[in-house]
Amino acid sequence: MHIEAFLQVLPIMVKGMVGVFVVMLVICGALVLLRHIPPQSQEDDTES
Amino acid sequence: MAELFGNLGNLVWQQVVMWLLGGVLIYCAIYKKMEPALLLPMGFGAILVNLPMSGAVTQVYHGVEETGALQVLFTAGIENELFPLLLFIGIGAMIDFGPLLSNPKLMLFGAAAQLGVFFTLGMATLLGFSPKDAASIAVIGAADGPTSVFVASFLQSTYLGPIVVAAYSYMALVPMIQPPVIRLLTTEAERKIRMEAAAGQVSRRTRILFPILVTIISGLVAPRSVALIGFLMFGNLIRECGVLGALSETAQKVLSNLITLLLGLTVAVNMTAEAFLTWRTLLILALGLVAFIMDTAGGVLFAKAINLVSHKKINPMIGAAGISAFPMAARVVHKMGQAEDRGNYLLMHAVGVNVSGQIASVIAGGFILNFFG
Numbered sequence: 124m125h126i127e128a129f130l131q132v133l134p135i136m137v138k139g140m141v142g143v144f145v146v147m148l149v150i151c152g153a154l155v156l157l158r159h160i161p162p163q164s165q166e167d168d169t170e171s
Numbered sequence: 172m173a174e175l176f177g178n179l180g181n182l183v184w185q186q187v188v189m190w191l192l193g194g195v196l197i198y199c200a201i202y203k204k205m206e207p208a209l210l211l212p213m214g215f216g217a218i219l220v221n222l223p224m225s226g227a228v229t230q231v232y233h234g235v236e237e238t239g240a241l242q243v244l245f246t247a248g249i250e251n252e253l254f255p256l257l258l259f260i261g262i263g264a265m266i267d268f269g270p271l272l273s274n275p276k277l278m279l280f281g282a283a284a285q286l287g288v289f290f291t292l293g294m295a296t297l298l299g300f301s302p303k304d305a306a307s308i309a310v311i312g313a314a315d316g317p318t319s320v321f322v323a324s325f326l327q328s329t330y331l332g333p334i335v336v337a338a339y340s341y342m343a344l345v346p347m348i349q350p351p352v353i354r355l356l357t358t359e360a361e362r363k364i365r366m367e368a369a370a371g372q373v374s375r376r377t378r379i380l381f382p383i384l385v386t387i388i389s390g391l392v393a394p395r396s397v398a399l400i401g402f403l404m405f406g407n408l409i410r411e412c413g414v415l416g417a418l419s420e421t422a423q424k425v426l427s428n429l430i431t432l433l434l435g436l437t438v439a440v441n442m443t444a445e446a447f448l449t450w451r452t453l454l455i456l457a458l459g460l461v462a463f464i465m466d467t468a469g470g471v472l473f474a475k476a477i478n479l480v481s482h483k484k485i486n487p488m489i490g491a492a493g494i495s496a497f498p499m500a501a502r503v504v505h506k507m508g509q510a511e512d513r514g515n516y517l518l519m520h521a522v523g524v525n526v527s528g529q530i531a532s533v534i535a536g537g538f539i540l541n542f543f544g
Contacts (some may be wrong), residue, residue, distance in 0.1 A: 129297040132305070133496050136289040139538045146280045146534050151278040153384050157377050160313070167412070 181223035185444035192447075193217030194335075197473065205343035208428070209316065209435040212478060213336065216439020217447075226441055234365025244437040249324050249331075254434045255317035256402045261427030262317065262529075263406020264419050266497070270523035272373040277489075277520070279473070281527030285535040286469025287312030287462035292539070295458055300451075304328050306543040308455055311338045312462030313532035314345075314495040320434065321399060322536050326543055333452040334440030337459030345499040348460070349491050350507060352467040357487050361475070362511045364486040366520050378411040389534050395544050396537020403533055466494045470524070492521040495528035 196214030201206035219227040220241065228239035248254035271277050288309050295305035307328035310319050319338040322330045341348065353362075382404035390397040410419045441447075470490030478484050488507055492500045501521035508517040 125299050126297070128299075128302075129293055132293055132296045135542050136293050139289045139535065139542065140286065142392065142538050143285050143531055143535050144279065146176070146389050147278045147282040147531055149388050150530070151275045151391075153277070153465055154272065154275040154377070154381065155387065157380055157384070158272075158374075160334055160376075165282070 178223050182225075183223075183444065185448050186221040186223065187313075189221040189442065189444045190218050193221070193442075199340075199343075202538050203343075205439060206339045208337050208431045210220050210343070212432055212435025212447050213339075213439055213442070216436045217442045220437075220439050220443050223236060228443070237515070241437055241440045245440045246435060248433060249320065249437055249440075252321050252324050252398070254430050254437065255321040255324075255536045256398055258430045258434065259315045259399065259402040259533075260406035260409075260428060260432065261422045261424075263382070263403040263408075264410045264422035265427070266407060266410075266526055266529060268378070268407065268526050269373055270519045271526045272377055274520070274523050278527045278530075280470055280490050280493040280524040281495070281529070281531035282493075283473030283490060284470035284524075285312070285531050287314075287464070287466030287494075288532075288535045288539070290465040291458050291462040294461060298454060298458075303543055304330055306539045307331075307334055308458050309456075309462065310334075310536050310539055311341070311459040313536050314338070314342055314463065314466060314500075315529065315532045316342065317434075318399060318533055318536040320438065322539055323495045325540060329446070330441075330451065330455055332438065332447050333455040334459075336442075337456050341463045342499070343494040345463070345494065345496045346503050348463050349467050349494070349500065349503050352464050353471055353488050353491050353504075353507060356468060356471045356475070359511065360476075361487050362485050363515065364508065365512070365515050366452040366486055366489070366517060368516075368519060375411075375413065379408065382407040382411070385530060389537060393534060393537035393541050395540035396534055399533045399537055400530070403529075463494065466490045470494065470528075486515075486517055486520070489517055489520045489524050492524040493528035494533065495525070495532040496523065497525050497529055500528070501525040 193214040196210045199205040200211035219225060224230055226239055227241045229242045230237055258310055291312050292305055292309035295308045299309060303326040307323035307326050310322040311334060313319060316338050319334055323334045344391050386401050386404045389400045406422055409415045470493040474485050474487035474490035488504045492504045494500045504521040505518040508515040
């Protein structure tokens with residue numbers, strides 16, 4: 124078992140997981156904001 | 172006679188084993204309907220490259236090197252990551268993000284289901300794989316074939332063949348891998364939780380701006396993911412813009428089919444007996460399974476954690492759909508929900524989580540490239 128190599132990669136594992144959550148959270152926030160902007164024309168109207 | 176049958180002397184038993192393996196892949200594709208578009212070309216490719224002195228791959232004949240056709244395709248389409256990227260345009264054009272856009276918080280479930288990627292990164296490192304090989308193996312957990320091919324070829328992993336076989340095989344085996352893990356982590360009462368249909372409707376503007384926003388946000392944080400996420404979202408923009416119907420249809424059908432055909436055949440270049448038949452291949456297959464199990468567990472446990480703090484209960488099974496394998500994971504969750512309670516319709520929620528997993532898996536692949544590229 125390569126414990127030393129594992130310990131070196133451990134911070135990357137945590138950073139990667141946190142990074143994916145942060146990006147998805149930001150996209151989620153942007154999406155919520157986007158949905159709150161009222162449509163300006165008929166073309167923007169609800170489609171589905 | 173010696174000239175006619177001399178090549179038989181070049182045959183080694185390992186090549187025969189690879190023919191059998193190729194046969195198994197073809198059998199699974201045809202009779203078990205397991206990812207047939209990819210496993211069939213891969214199985215046939217495995218036979219092609221394991222014929223003694225096969226002209227499909229580069230060989231030295233009478234002291235002169237002759238480049239094989241599959242090698243040319245490999246250099247042109249996989250070594251430079253072109254095939255997986257083109258395939259992403261088709262996948263993006265196929266995906267309807269509607270269920271996710273009408274319930275944006277489902278985004279987080281896709282993120283949770285990437286646990287398998289980063290867990291497997293640690294396990295592969297622990298087992299002695301080099302950082303780049305461990306990172307490539309970890310991306311099997313993205314449960315997304317083109318991402319696995321892209322990352323493994325970008326990082327020049329020597330295990331591209333086994334990684335792709337594992338990624339596509341386990342994607343096809345999602346209906347067998349996920350249910351026991353879900354049952355183990357949930358109670359019967361949890362599996363019976365009903366969820367209301369998301370009331371939100373999605374405007375055309377939201378559908379058009381979504382792929383652009385996702386590309387910019389993920390590109391700012393993980394620049395190496397731009398090619399991956401960008402091509403996926405470009406495909407989706409073609410679909411949603413409403414003025415490129417013919418291009419959208421071409422991307423969904425012709426482009427996807429053509430690239431899948433070439434990808435499967437070309438990946439087989441890395442399935443020569445000497446490269447494939449090692450104990451490390453078995454290890455990679457085992458690690459791939461671990462990745463899928465941990466992805467499922469990550470999604471389910473995240474949903475259970477949300478239930479601890481939320482008044483509106485979520486059926487934790489939908490977390491498992493964040494595994495990205497689209498649309499099998501969503502179907503598995505819906506079927507399990509129906510088996511517990513016939514009136515429970517989880518499909519739209521599960522599809523929303525499933526497409527969020529598609530985005531999250533590409534972002535996870537982008538982070539892996541950022542760290543190890």
